[in-house]
Amino acid sequence: MGELVTSQFKLGIIAGGQLGKMLSLAASNWDVKTYILDKDLHCPAAPCSTEVIAGDPLNFDDVYQFGQRVDMVTYELEAINTDALKKLVLEGRPVLPEPEALEVIQDKGLQKSFFSDHDIPTSNYTLFSNKTEIEAAITAGSLSFPFVQKLRKGGYDGRGVSIISSQADLERIFDAPSIVEDPVPIQSEISVIAARNPHGEVKCFPVAEMEFNEQANLVELLVCPSTIDSSIQDEAVAIASHLIDSLKLTGLLAIEMFLDTSNKLWVNEVAPRPHNSGHHTIESIVTSQYEQLLRAIFGFPLGSTHIKMPSAMINLLGEPGVEGPVKYEGLSQCMEEEGVKVHLYGKKTTKPFRKMGHITILAPTLEEAKAKAKSVKSKLKVTSWKSH
The missing domain is CATH 3.30.1490.20 (ATP-grasp fold, A domain)
Structure with a gap:
C-alpha cells in the first residue's frame, strides 16, 4: 500500500479493549477511520472509533461479515476465528498480521514447536x-x-x-x-517488541524490564531502558528480529523473555499485537508501538525507536476485594508530579486486579522515574463508589 492514507480508508480492528482504543487514537492522526468488532458496544475503544459492530471474534460469520465491511483487518487479541480470516484473505481482503502466524501463536504447543524448529531458545x-x-x-x-x-x-x-x-x-x-x-531460575523478565513491514524491514523497540505482581501475575512496574548488560540486550533484540522474520509476520510481535541466573535468555511467550509492555512508547519513544503497527501493516517505512527519555510504567489494577462502578483515588496528587502521564481505559466497572489504566512516568534518569513511580503507586488507588 504505502499511499493509502485517505479519509475514506476503513481499518477494521477485531476487539475494542484498551489496545484497540490506543490504536484507534493513533490511526486518527492519519485520518484513518477505525471500525471495531466487539461483543460490547460500549467497549473502551467505542468513543475513539468511527463505529463499533457487535460481534464475537470467535464466531466465523461475525468475523467474516465484519471483514467484508472494511478495507483491512487487524486485531488486538489472539482469540479469533482464523478460518474466517483466511477466507477474507483468499477473497483479497488484507488481514495483518497474517492468519497463519496467528494460528501458531494461538496454540502454545505449536508456538513451542515453532521455537524449537527455528532455534529460538526456550525451556x-x-x-x-x-x-x-x-x-x-x-x-x-x-x-x-x-x-x-x-x-x-x-x-x-x-x-x-x-x-x-x-x-x-x-x-x-x-x-x-x-x-x-521446566521452571527457569529467573533473574529478570524482559520484553522486546519487534515490528516488520511487508518489505521485510524489521525494527525493535529498546528492551523493557518488568516486575510482576505475584498475586495477579500481571506486570506491576516496567522500566525502559533496561538495566541488564548491554550485550544481553543486543542478544534479546537479535532473537526478537529472528523470530518475527521466521514467522514472516507483518505487524508487531511482542516477545517476553526470561533472563536466568546464568545470564541465559529464554523466550517465554509471544503476542502478535500491541502489548502491555509497550505502553510507555507513547511518550518515551519517538514512534509509539501503535504508530509502528500502522506503519508496518500499511507498508510504510518503520519509525524511529530512539528513546526520548527514560521511563517507568505502572499498571492501574483494581484493588483486591473491590468490585463496582470505578473510582480513582489520588489522581490529582499524582498529576502534581512532573512527567506523569495518565491513561484511563474507560472501563466503567472495576474488579480485583482488572487493568483499568496505566501511568507512564518520564524523568531525566531511570532512578528518578522509578522513584516517582513508587510515589504514584502509593497515592493512586482504583476503588469503587460502592465502597464509599
Whole structure:
C-alpha cells in the first residue's frame, strides 16, 4: 500500500479493549477511520472509533461479515476465528498480521514447536492432553516437581498458568490440552517488541524490564531502558528480529523473555499485537508501538525507536476485594508530579486486579522515574463508589 492514507480508508480492528482504543487514537492522526468488532458496544475503544459492530471474534460469520465491511483487518487479541480470516484473505481482503502466524501463536504447543524448529531458545517442554496423562507421568517418574503447566489455548494475563511444586498442588492441574515446562531460575523478565513491514524491514523497540505482581501475575512496574548488560540486550533484540522474520509476520510481535541466573535468555511467550509492555512508547519513544503497527501493516517505512527519555510504567489494577462502578483515588496528587502521564481505559466497572489504566512516568534518569513511580503507586488507588 504505502499511499493509502485517505479519509475514506476503513481499518477494521477485531476487539475494542484498551489496545484497540490506543490504536484507534493513533490511526486518527492519519485520518484513518477505525471500525471495531466487539461483543460490547460500549467497549473502551467505542468513543475513539468511527463505529463499533457487535460481534464475537470467535464466531466465523461475525468475523467474516465484519471483514467484508472494511478495507483491512487487524486485531488486538489472539482469540479469533482464523478460518474466517483466511477466507477474507483468499477473497483479497488484507488481514495483518497474517492468519497463519496467528494460528501458531494461538496454540502454545505449536508456538513451542515453532521455537524449537527455528532455534529460538526456550525451556524444555512436554505436551499433555489432560490431567490424567500428567498424573500418570508423575507416577511413572518421567515428570518431577516443580513444573509449570500452561493451557495450550485461551490463557492470557496470567490466566491458564499453574505452578505445580508438590503433591499438594495436584488439584490445581488443568484438565485440558496443555504444555508442561521446566521452571527457569529467573533473574529478570524482559520484553522486546519487534515490528516488520511487508518489505521485510524489521525494527525493535529498546528492551523493557518488568516486575510482576505475584498475586495477579500481571506486570506491576516496567522500566525502559533496561538495566541488564548491554550485550544481553543486543542478544534479546537479535532473537526478537529472528523470530518475527521466521514467522514472516507483518505487524508487531511482542516477545517476553526470561533472563536466568546464568545470564541465559529464554523466550517465554509471544503476542502478535500491541502489548502491555509497550505502553510507555507513547511518550518515551519517538514512534509509539501503535504508530509502528500502522506503519508496518500499511507498508510504510518503520519509525524511529530512539528513546526520548527514560521511563517507568505502572499498571492501574483494581484493588483486591473491590468490585463496582470505578473510582480513582489520588489522581490529582499524582498529576502534581512532573512527567506523569495518565491513561484511563474507560472501563466503567472495576474488579480485583482488572487493568483499568496505566501511568507512564518520564524523568531525566531511570532512578528518578522509578522513584516517582513508587510515589504514584502509593497515592493512586482504583476503588469503587460502592465502597464509599
